[in-house]
Amino acid sequence: MEKRGGESTPNKSILSLEEIEEIKKENERLKRENESLKMENIYLKKLDALVRKEEQENGKKRK
16 A cells, blocks of 8 residues: 555654653643632622622612
8 A cells, every 4th residue: 555645644742651640740730720710610609690780789880
């Protein structure tokens, strides 16, 4: 079978074990940060709902 243009196998970059471990650590850090930000977002939505409810009960308007 003959090779045609564009069908060559791409050169894969080989990472060292140190680089792989560093990538894994960064991935875990980002997962933790993402989870923290999700929890913060939930908290802020609940806080916003509470503030809106209190303002509505007191007849005040938000800016």
